[in-house]
Amino acid sequence: MKTIYSALALSIASVAFSQKTLERVEPAFWWKGMKNPELQILVYGKDIAHNEVVLSDGIHIKDIRKVENPNYVFITVNTNEINVPKFTINIQKGKKNIGSYTYELKQREPGSANRESFTSKDVMYLIMPDRFANGDEKNDSRPELTEKANRSLPNGRHGGDLRGIISNLDYIQNLGATAVWLTPVNEDNEKVYSYHGYAQTDLYKIDARYGTNEEYKTLSQDLNKRNMKLVMDYVTNHWGSSHWMIKDLPSKDWIHWFNDGENGFKRSNYKTTTQFDTNASDIDKKYALDGWFDTTMPDINQKNPLVLKYLTQNAIWWIEYADLGGLRVDTYPYNDKEAMAKWAKAITDEYPKFNIVGETWLYTAAQIAAWQKDSKVGQIAGYNSNLPSVMDFMLFENMPKALKEKESWDKGMIKMYDTFTSDFLYPDLNNLLVFFENHDTERWNEIFNANPDAYKMALTLISTVRGIPQIYYGSEIGMRGDKNAGGDADIRRDFPGGWKSDKQNAFLPSSQTPEQQEFFQFTKKLLNWRKGKEVIHNGKTKNFVPQDGVFVYFRYNEKESVMVVINNNEKDQTLDLKRFAESLTGFTQGKEIISGKEIPLQNTMNVPAKTPLIIELKK
Template identity: 80%
Template sequence: MKKIYTIFALSAASVAFAQIQKVEPAFWWKGMKNPELQILIYGKNIAGNEIELSDGIKAKEIQKVENPNYVFVTVNTNEIKGSQFKINLKKGKKSIGSYTYELKQRNPNSANRESFSSKDLVYLIMPDRFANGDEKNDSTPGLIEKANRSLPNGRHGGDLKGIIDNLDYIQNLGATAVWLTPVNEDNEKVYSYHGYAQTDLYKIDDRYGSNEDYRELSRKLNDRKMMLVMDYVTNHWGISHWMIKDLPTKDWIHWFSDGENGFKRSNYKTTTQFDTNASEADKKVALDGWFDTTMPDINQKNPLVLKYLTQNAIWWIEYAELGGFRVDTYPYNDKEAMAKWAKAITDEYPKFNIVGETWLNTAGHISAWQKDSKTGEAANYNSNLPSVMDFMLYGDLPKALNEKEGWDTGMNRLYNSMSSDFLYPDINNVMVFFENHDTERWNEIFNSDPKSYKMAMSIISTIRGIPQIYYGTEVGMRGDKNKGGDADIRRDFPGGWKSDKQNALNPATQTPEQKEFYQFTQKLLNWRKGKEVIHTGKTKNFVPQNNVFVYFRYNEKETVMVVVNSNEKDENLDLKRFSEAIKTSTKGNEVTSGKEISLENNLTVPAKTSMIIELK
């Protein structure tokens, strides 16, 4: 922390010679709904010179800040007739540098770009651990950490080409959207593979590929009627970010006068955001404290910072033709600033979906973060955030399948979780999951038991919302976070490296155990693709009895019955209890087995089994 402030202080004494070293964003587009563009210009002592735009273009504002190495120039792109103009740097009458700024033409369909929704299955990949398609970029000269697959927390060499090479596998599995953990440059000395300590927001990490490779992946997904979801981080950057090393303003990041050299770790209590009784001291530490020592906390209240983050997000949507954002650590941000951020993006792209990582434990706290939430409104707040993550369901699901039935245990946990749906203004636009890159692996919790996996997959594939699965779970991958840390839940996908002895990416070479997981997942997810009743249908729950939970998804055209028996013994259901949902149907087709099921009297449900029945 002390080092950062020293660099900031020294920048004011930079040499008089100036040249343009960086311009961000490097280019933009004409035809945006918001024509105002803020251009960051960086160079040694650049503020000591005049900034002049070519072709008689008048800047709306030229803003100089306390660090003379920065100038922020705001223009109205609607007032610029040509496709490019020059940013000239002058010392008196002498020109000492220039930058040709390009205004590209937007794709005609860009503003109406489709985004991920409840019709999709989101497949989450940690790129460094999925597949190595280009061994030449495993280590690169300009980046500190080199590939070393023997180190659990090291770089392993997975890249964008590895994902592109395996798109057939992902598509055949039944996924329709791919969420990658951050692939922007993360040039920290160690532990950089996860990507959440980004050091350049406009550049893909060379160890993954290039900006062009990232756009190619997105386009190849779009060609398959699939989409790419970017993991966006607004709360913190890496301590080695070039702007952190030479801060534009001291309040670009958060400092603590009573911290060690200005640093203080977050207390992670983001419930203070809506706690009307919270102390200001606790709230400040939660929101302004650093996530970790290498992740300075960004100050979104600073208008220059907020504009920078907003434009960067829009730049990536437009450039890479993205299908959505997942935003990391959403409740740790300044919520008023983030409401402006989300609105600016969705104003530009009305169909664009953004899901926030809302890691909270109750539906009341989580739902407050969704756009137009009544719980948020009670706190005089509207997030403008379209989607949130159902962490309540995530927390309850393993307990629901592991516990004996009680008033609020066993399958009643799942029922209670779903009975909170009324709190969400758009329950179909909530992401549902049972694991991700930060959690214990499901197959570790349940000791690679395929029955427990099939029950969990059946639930998240048929309840309301957007299902998300984590790479490798579909072939039974395990990982013990308690013993092996994050690295163990982020193991390399078997077959993603040429030297791997076994390849699970090819169904023909999967082990019998892998096949059982994979084939069930593939059948279920490909069935789900065309089921509007699952995507947007209504839900009817029946209170669990004898640890068996039954619910129906229905619309005017069809009805699907879902039965989950988490007991160690078979259960016989009297179907008369469900007559209001079954109605006149006497038969149904069980989706995963293909068997015809009689619905006239009783239904025997085997132990530790789920059934998905399309009513006839």
């Protein structure tokens, strides 16, 4: 015990505070009426395990777990057996009470278990809160948090916050987005680069530079009033090295520790394909899963039952507390997959309609599909993830190639078509997150030199194919960012108008430049049209192999049909409509939804160069 903690003190950090008998209780409160009535309560304080934990009102402790570190006790109770709204956790030394905490069991909101979550009817708007809008300048820096605001530093904290998002919900709603995904907003108290939020230091507390737990809940409620949803970015794979539990580990196996590494650190090899490689070497698989994402991000051991229960309850706590509309889980394949299957099942058992999308950054449909719930690919490997949704990184990878490559047998728009030929692998095709960029990738408008034509083709595609489209803040006004030259900070630029000192406020359409207007108006028209289109949300698809750089596909159901044409050529193209007779039979004309023009469906159709057409077919 002493040896472990001496090593950890040297490697990560030492406990730099004088502890009380009772420092923390997590979760701080819970709810009656959960499907799983068992509640694990973490109780933390100086040498707390050397004392007795007693609950008031004759409440029975079902299980009590003590670990290597005497500063922790984990108690389990059955909430169905507790008939009082509040009870007291008492820490007793002999007959003396040396610490106590009043624990509340709240009543759930009506319909809580059946809350609505994001689906293919939604469009997800991804925001990096520190770079979006500063609604409360008073919280830019906080005395209790290490890194202070400095907008002149590309990788520093710039001051964006929850209040800034709340004040710009009209903009997001008018754009046509219906779900908002925020990169992590829980406390990240690392010394530098804390703005991205992925090295969290307190899983139950919103970072005070973003606001409060109450403001986070207000954001969710305000979205719900607009029939919109808040999606939390959840991190199970790693925490920040300044996390209070990392500083004083409950047990050495709380994280993955490498005795031959510097300060316990060995970097992941990032080869998560080893998860399903039946021929993978043990060492490669170990470094993929147990290796740290970075030096300041200790790798969490989900195989430890106490860790898994902590992560599960924390996710449920936020869903219930903030009335969340979904979770996006970071670096999903880097976690222990068996443990995460239990994690996902526990959440969806509690909330049957709840959606969770995992970041499955792999490049083939088989590798991605294996992570989706009830996947036959996963079942071949004897695995069911219980994860409802996955991210279509194959489509993401092929989209810029399709638009940039010179057309040939296996290059150009055929890359797009080939992506969709693997759709049979997915058990829930409409529950894929489709995108062409995010906060970790090159900006689309950088790749294509802020060419609105390339943006329009890409947005048309993700908005009309199967799945849930996700767009990244700022691209709807043409924002750029060069990841190769400027690093992550450059693809995470401040939204113009989010700060009082900004010379331009692009949140106001009337203040947008003509170039910004072209991006914005196209996005707004397309996404708002998509809202009411069941044929796009859940319709069937018929693809036609691209010819001469033109990709044509139809979305259809029993009530309506939509023809999508994407012409990636530098010149206008004339389509012979006879080729599409099986999907055009019975239709005599169509209406192009962006231009509003009526299009006769007779012998041929002219498609302008570098242009997408979305045509509602009419009889």
